[in-house]
Amino acid sequence: MITTVLIVDDDTDILFLYQKMLECIGVEVVGTALDGEEAVQIFKSFQRKPDIILMDHRMPKKNGLEATKEILSINNRVKIIFASADSSIEKEALSVGAISFKEKPFSIEKIKNNLLKAMNLNQ
Template sequence: MKNLKILLIEDDEIEIMKLNRVISTLGFKHQLTRAANGEEAIECLKSPDTLPDIILLDLNMPKISGIEFLNILKNNSTLKYIPTVVLTTSSNYKDLMECYKIGIAGYIIKPLKYEDYVEKIKRTLQYWSVNELISV
């Protein structure tokens, strides 16, 4: 299983700690970089040396919303190939449809139960660590 470079775009400290704990508990050796909002994420993506293998994106963020960030990302000829999985509390069907229309790789609604969250993150990261990824 390949170790992934993951860019987590999330403004909630508790969610960041939770994801870090899950990765550590599962024994994954993925490298997690965090951006607190879309503007920080765009800065992180400017250096070709540090591009992530996958982006985990919250939709509800300050400054640039998740959907606005997706539009910027998918309109960039280099960055559009980075698989982006939305990790959100929003079960809004309009958000779901808009994200898939823009070109996301997946949409995960954060479950309330911690055990369910662990299972969803585990499956997602296992899938992307064996999937063939495009190096840009």
């Protein structure tokens, strides 16, 4: 089955670029959200939950940590990969349930490896 991903970031350019990068890798982007609150709403709306969420931290309304906690409380099988330019929250992100933390900027290969690792964990 194709791996499904939800992308969360308040920067529309980055959302666009992530989609393109993930398409190259062969992963299906099932949704995007511009802030943490929207991410929670979209996640709730999914009948079939995405396998992975690529999560930014500094966002309006609800930040990445708050959104992660809420999403995992709804479904703790989803794998959340933090992708943030703020490396100071790495420990906190892992402690609230993220499986890995990627500091911006990173390459397509790096994100691909992370997704594969996440999928192996899933299997």
